[in-house]
Amino acid sequence: MLALIAGTGALPGEIVSQLATRPLICCMAGNEPSSVTAELHFRLEHLGSFLAELTARGITEICMAGAVGRPRIDPSAIDAATYPLVPVLQAALAAGDDGALRAVIEIFETSGFAVKSAQDVAPDLLMTAGVPTVVQPGELDKADVLRGAEILAAMSAADIGQSCAVRGRQAIAVENTFGTDWMLQALQHRPDGQGGLLFKAPKTAQDRRADLPTIGPATVEMAAKAGLSGIVLEAGGVIVLAQDEVIATADRLGLFLWLRPA
Structure with a gap:
């Protein structure tokens, strides 16, 4: 049985819409999702008790999806089940985004849960390589992509x-x-001109089970307002929400969308 730890943004709702069986939806206090309704809330200071509750409910898999801010731990609120996790939590909060996620995944796995990525449970979140828009990238765009990868x-x-x-x-x-x-x-x-592109891809050694880059129609709108000519995503490495709308918005605004192999 799957538990979805949902953050803010549209991604949790998109995942739930693609699943045949509704997961147990959970959220951390202060990061309540708007695209789904959480059934189980927890505080970071009670993480140990939360994991025990998941086990009691028969949960075997966890997926994390959506944006989550870094909370501050209130030492006086830590319960007994969470005390053994405090050193790992402190290290996670002091690390960069990828390091923090690795630490959280380690806690889940050590507690006996399999950690699944959003694209594992909802594969249609990813788009295949190619340029699905009317506008196609030019030679200058291809040079900019190489620079963006660097x-x-x-x-x-x-x-x-x-x-x-x-x-x-x-x-x-x-x-x-x-x-x-x-x-x-x-x-x-x-005020320095028009053209160029948005380049988006996972970090080089990123654990792709959490925090995979994501775009949606609003990203296309903002790229156009910024004067950019297109968006380049690593194919299979960036989640695209409302894919048909993303393509239609790019066509309407005259931008290209390029899903480029890594």
Whole structure:
């Protein structure tokens, strides 16, 4: 039986819509999902008790999906079942995003759960390689993609983001802890021309069972407002929500969408 630990954003709802059997939907306090209704809430200070509850309910698999902020631990609220996990939790909160997720996955696996990725439980979240839009990338775009891959490789080493914007082989923006939307909004205020692309892919050594990059129709809208000519995603490495709408929005706004093999 599957438990979905849902965060914010549309991804949890998209996963549930693709499953034949509804999972047990859970959420951490302060990160209540809007796309699904959580049946089981927990505090990080009670993580040990939460895992015991999952076991009692017959849960064998866990999937994490949606955005989750980093909580602050209240030492006075930690229950007895969670005390043994405190060193791992402290290390996770002090690590980068990928390191933190690896630590959380380790806790789940040590507790006897199989951790599944969103794309494991809902394979249709991923798109195959190709360019499904009317507009196709040109030679300059292909050069920008190569530069974008180099930039993301450097970002991966520092564990700081999963996307960048490139124009004329120059990085005009890189994602940080505020995310892709913030980066694209910042680009809207730059008076330095049009063209270029958004390049998005997982980090080089990322554990793909959590925090896989995701786009949806709003991403296309924001890329167009930022003056970009297209979006390039690693095929099989980026979740695309509302895929038909994403393609239709790109066609309407005159952008290309390129699912490029890694």
